[in-house]
Amino acid sequence: QKEVEQNSGPLSVPEGAIASLNCTYSDRVSQSFFWYRQYSGKSPELIMSIYSNGDKEDGRFTAQLNKASQYVSLLIRDSQPSDSATYLCAVAPNDYKLSFGAGTTVTVRA
Amino acid sequence: DAGVTQSPTHLIKTRGQQVTLRCSPKSGHDTVSWYQQALGQGPQFIFQYYEEEERQRGNFPDRFSGHQFPNYSSELNVNALLLGDSALYLCASSYSGQGLGYTFGSGTRLTVV
Numbered sequence: 629q630k631e632v633e634q635n636s637g638p639l640s641v642p643e644g645a646i647a648s649l650n651c652t653y654s655d656r657v658s659q660s661f662f663w664y665r666q667y668s669g670k671s672p673e674l675i676m677s678i679y680s681n682g683d684k685e686d687g688r689f690t691a692q693l694n695k696a697s698q699y700v701s702l703l704i705r706d707s708q709p710s711d712s713a714t715y716l717c718a719v720a721p722n723d724y725k726l727s728f729g730a731g732t733t734v735t736v737r738a
Numbered sequence: 739d740a741g742v743t744q745s746p747t748h749l750i751k752t753r754g755q756q757v758t759l760r761c762s763p764k765s766g767h768d769t770v771s772w773y774q775q776a777l778g779q780g781p782q783f784i785f786q787y788y789e790e791e792e793r794q795r796g797n798f799p800d801r802f803s804g805h806q807f808p809n810y811s812s813e814l815n816v817n818a819l820l821l822g823d824s825a826l827y828l829c830a831s832s833y834s835g836q837g838l839g840y841t842f843g844s845g846t847r848l849t850v851v
Contacts, residue, residue, distance in 0.1 A: 671842040716780050720838045724794035728780030
């Protein structure tokens with residue numbers, strides 16, 4: 629079983645719609661969770677971090693965490709063409725490393 | 739405020755050669771982590787350096803080694819290069835007291851031929 633699994637893509641959404649990205653993780657002791665955005669040919673950019681169960685909102689992004697279900701999600705509201713990128717879910721199984729999923733590629737259709 | 743700086747940006751090496759990649763962390767950061775990202779995959783943890791010591795290591799062979807200098811900058815060395823080492827190598831810096839909200843550098847694209 630992979631440490632971090634993301635829903636397979638690519639995910640194509642029309643401009644203005646909600647993009648929903650899912651991630652599950654295997655290590656129950658994980659306490660820190662992150663979403664990174666990576667444009668083609670670029671390095672990952674941190675867009676959200678979440679540490680407690682529930683929702684965390686930042687602008688058009690909402691991260692949701694359910695530790696009991698070992699599930700993290702990211703919602704992108706009012707999707708824009710500039711949101712087209714690969715989104716990486718990352719989980720910290722300890723204080724020293726992040727375990728990344730393979731990423732979900734999102735394409736926003738104008 | 740300079741972010742994380744990596745050099746070189748691109749590199750082509752031949753199988754069996756050795757390579758050194760360099761990283762300068764963001765100002766105020768004291769911890770450097772290295773990741774390997776193969777095409778179409780998420781980054782894989784290589785190791786983390788703090789106070790000039792390797793604090794944790796991922797599932798990478800001993801051909802991968804590193805170093806951190808007193809000014810917190812770091813090097814990643816890979817010996818006996820294999821074709822499978824071709825990847826984007828990412829350096830991430832953080833402050834030891836602020837968890838793992840990394841700032842990544844722009845990466846070094848290594849191609850082994």
